[in-house]
Amino acid sequence: MxxxxxxxxxxxxxxxxxxxxxxxxxxxxxxxxxxxxxxxxxxxxxxxxxxxxxxGHNHPKIMNALKGQMNEFTHSCLMINPYKSAIELAEKLNELVPIKYAKTVFLNSGAEAVENAVKIAKAFTKRSSVISFVGSFHGRTHMCLGLTGKFSPYKEGFGPFPSGIYHIPFPIENYNLTTENSLNTLKDLFKSTVKPTEIAAVIIEPVQGEGGFHIAPKKFLQELKEICDDYGILLICDEVQTGFARTGAFFAVEHYGIEPDIITIGKGLANGIPLSAVVGKKEVMDAAESLGGTFGGSPLGCQSALAVIDVINEExxxxxxxxxxxxxxxxxxxxxxxxxxxxxxxxxxxxxxxxxxxxxxxxxxxxxxxxxxxxxxxxxxxxxxxxxxxxxxxxxxxxxxxxxxxxxxxxxxxxxxxxxxxxxxxx
Known part of the structure; x- marks a missing residue:
């Protein structure tokens, strides 16, 4: 059979x-x-x-952390009865990200992290629009599909998507898309379509995932950050796929020598236990009055993530x-x-x-x-x-x-x- x-x-x-x-x-x-x-x-x-x-699958340190937590409790809801592991994990993430004075919020999936990053950016800036990139992938919820810059198969049949989302080219040398092309398109967008003072955030994957593993040039990301700072726009680095040692650093943006305002984390964070996070500048993160969810920052997820960080460092x-x-x-x-x-x-x-x-x-x-x-x-x-x-x-x-x-x-x-x-x- x-x-x-x-x-x-x-x-x-x-x-x-x-x-x-x-x-x-x-x-x-x-x-x-x-x-x-x-x-x-x-x-x-x-x-x-x-x-x-x-x-890896079934790493002994991860499995022991999970078994230990399962012997105690599996759920209480972080927003009702918190627990030590969530605080410890938030403290570690706040130290690991290349952001001074960071704070964290826990969620379940990469898409939820992106959704909440956008909410936080809008709450902080009091602005309504977001810029993303052609070829990007940010998740399968409605806002995330709007941000995603690849139509098929993700967006087909699900529109219309939220308004106030704009896409510009991601610089890819092999496709004759230079840093200058992309940045000039952004500047033209500000002249022709939307004022920069209406943009809450620019969201970018330092290395595009579903779009083809295209790597953002260092000069591009550095100049993009300067433009964002000039106009009070927040830079969100979507590190759901690039995070947790995947690129040779805990976060890909560390290769660029810039400080993003917000980082989204998922996938490798808890090695298979559903857990994601948004980590950002303290003043930015505290601008949103209501964040969270029933399962966000689950005890199992937090214990697994703490063990993941230990394994990355120890090995x-x-x-x-x-x-x-x-x-x-x-x-x-x-x-x-x-x-x-x-x-x-x-x-x-x-x-x-x-x-x-x-x-x-x-x-x-x-x-x-x-x-x-x-x-x-x-x-x-x-x-x-x-x-x-x-x-x-x-x-x-x-x-x-x-x-x-x-x-x-x-x-x-x-x-x-x-x-x-x-x-x-x-x-």
Whole structure:
């Protein structure tokens, strides 16, 4: 009996069509960077649940923290009967972010963090509009979909979206979108469409996630911050995917030498236990009178996150992310040198690694078909990968930061093998 097929059939009957699954592979157990399905097949996990299990599946320190909390209590609601772990975690986050005199609010998901960051920005500035970027992804709630700069599949059929949201180009050199292009578009927007004094915040991912792992140039983010400061606009860095050591620092914005006003955190914060946070300047955070939610800052989430921070520090996972990135990029660039007309770009920020597939050496001619074939084929050979990008032509690698390096190389070898085989069939 094929258990995966059986479960997939049951899933399609029981769960709404819109909550799709990339692989018909049903997980039974997982350890660090390896997953076993219900049929006993083993997979190398280069997804980490979309940058969630940064410290690996079932890390002993995380599991012990969770078991210890479960023996005490699982819920009281932070807004009714608070608990020590929430205070300790807020204190640690306030110290970790590159923001002086910070405060924190806890929520459940990345989308909730973004929603509340916008609410806080509006409360502080007394302004109503927000600027985001083409190619951005900020979540699936209605406000977050409005902020998201990628239409399909996220926004289709759900409009109209909240008003007062404007999108400008994200600078991507390969697409002939320079820092100057993006900043000039912003300045033109202020002249033609909306006064800067109506803008509460600009929200940006230092490294775009769903948009294609495009890395914001340092000059761009620094000049954007200067413009925001000139007009009293808050800069929100969406670090839901880039946070918690993923880029070689606790937060990607640390690579830019600027102080954002607000940072949104989720995904890797609690290593799979639902928990997110908004951390920002004290005076900004205190401007909102009502924040929170029933499950925000759950005891299990807080204990897991405290353990995650300990593991990142004790196992030096920021430097580990840099090492993972170098090993991966060196491997993939060698492949790119062989197929320069098929692999347009290999790039990374720490352990956020992307390989972009094009046709005939032209970035305007994305090869989403080969990307899908590669992901499908490597999954059959025991490696799990994800795609991203506006055209779905980019493979992203997000291995747990605790992955054994021999296991990483094994996974990369399989990816290499599949790409060579598929390219040989299409040349």
């Amino acid at each position: 094929n258990k995966n097929k059986e479960f997939q059939k049951r899933k399609e009957m029981a769960i709404a069509k819109g909550q799709k699954n990339l692989f018909p592979i049903y997980i039974d157990k997982a350890v660090n960077a390896e997953i076993w399905d219900v049929e006993g097949s083993r997979y190398i996990d280069l997804c980490a649940g979309i940058a969630v299990t940064n410290v 030096d996972l920021c430097n580990r992310a840099l090492k993972i990135g170098k090993i991966s990029v060196d491997n993939l660039k060698r492949l790119q040198s062989i197929y320069p007309d098929r692999i347009g770009s290999v790039r990374n920020s720490g352990a956020m690694i992307a390989i972009e597939f094009i046709k005939d050496g032209d970035f305007k001619n994305p090869d989403s078909e080969i990307t899908k074939k590669i992901i499908d084929e490597v999954s059959k050979r025991g490696v799990l990968l994800l795609s991203c990008g506006m055209d779905g032509n980019i493979i992203r690698l997000l291995p747990p930061l605790t992955i054994e390096l021999d296991l990483l190389r094994e996974g990369l070898d399989i990816v290499d093998e599949v790409i060579v085989e598929l390219f040989s069939k299409t040349i």
